Amino acid sequence: MSDDRVPVVLVTGASAGIGREAAAAFAEAGMTVVLAARNEERGHRAAEEIRAGGGKAQFFRCDVTEPEDVRELFARITVTYGRLDYAFNNAGVPGDGRLVDVSEEDFDRAFSVNTRGLWLCLREELRLMAEQGHGSIVNNTSVHGLRTVFPGIGAYVASKHAAVALTRVAALEHARDGVRVNALAPGPIETEMLAASEAAVGGATTWRGLIPSGEIGTPRQVADVAMWLFSPASSYVNGQTIGVDGGFLAV
Template identity: 45%
Template sequence: MVGWVVLITGGLTGIGRAAALAFAKEGSIVVVAGRRNEAGAELVKELRACGPEAEFMNADVRKEGDVRALIDKTVARFGRLDVAINNAGTEGTSGPLTEQTPETYAATFDTNVLGVLLCMKHELRVMKSQGFGNIVNISSTMGSRGAANASLYVASKHAVEGLTKSGALEAAAFSVRVNAVAPGPVETSMLDRFTGSPDRKSGLLASIPLRRAGKPEELADAILFLASDKASFITGHIISVNGGRTAS
């Protein structure tokens, strides 16, 4: 991974941040995309302290112009795009399906689905011309099962897995792999927002066979594996990293 050019959306916190640091420690050039310039500048300092080079680029994955510019600037700056991690996401608005609206739908799907679609569109545009590349999308345990009061989030992650598999079939023709990592509950601010209270969080974690939440660094390890040459014959696959939550 030394010298690889790696782009990570939603890379300022949680799993994305852990992945950025992990790639930097492997010697990769890391481009982190997000919407908070000050936080981006601080992360770049950390990345440059342990890797060869890093850049922050402000981009909103819901806007195609931003996504196109992000990909093109990355290639113009570093010459190519080896790996793309599409991590930007939101938990959306929880509650009964009967209370969801077109507005809550758009708030969830514009980031979780449209954002992934636009990123894949422009990443694959570049990778096709290169004849190489590797995409890892971030799904969720909920990408393959249902959950009461989380219908929009669940549906959005099902869509991410569908985009991953379909994109893999198309990209195989030009030697590009597309996979996804599906985390279970992970110790992030999103998990705290999603559960809403310490009691609800404890109840959720009690349902996990390993009896704990995952660490962002554990998800980063799975992402690095899928991006690496050790996974060279894996494409169109969803790796679950969830402490056994979907084993039964």
């Protein structure tokens, strides 16, 4: 069992990008971090780096599209720590291709990870947090979940809209259980996923022309807002999707 004074936070999709940087930021803030991802090598390395820096972290392999993996993850969290204070549901994949061209496999993959995988994790988090009587969940969605920014990524856009809807429903259903559920809607963030989108939708080059500040965000900027949503400072914020986007959604 963990020290009751140290918050325990789960980060999915923690082996790279926003998830990896968020896990490091949470550890720096004094939290015990549970990293979960499919890539074992990168996941273990991320946890080792946090521990080498003096933080508390442990990696558990989990494919969020597999119900048994998700159940096993939460069983291990319960046995190891006895509770879960916060969760950052960050696992996600792109979904490139115009709707008339995208394959059934790619369309299903986007929803399997970005929507169904989110729900599978939410289900376990909500059960555990409702039982313990407290908790704060932050789902990492996208500005694409609030606005159709440009064509060519229809499966991704649709899956992120669904993720926003799941956030609202979960918040409504568990508001009286001491559990808050909110979402972040990042704009362009310096990650491998953004770099990979250059060919399909122009990546950072296109985004700089759309963001009022003209700047690309960093994973740490996303993590900082997640930490605020975890904290008592946001205790009256529930069911919201907050843009972390340099002002894009204000245009």
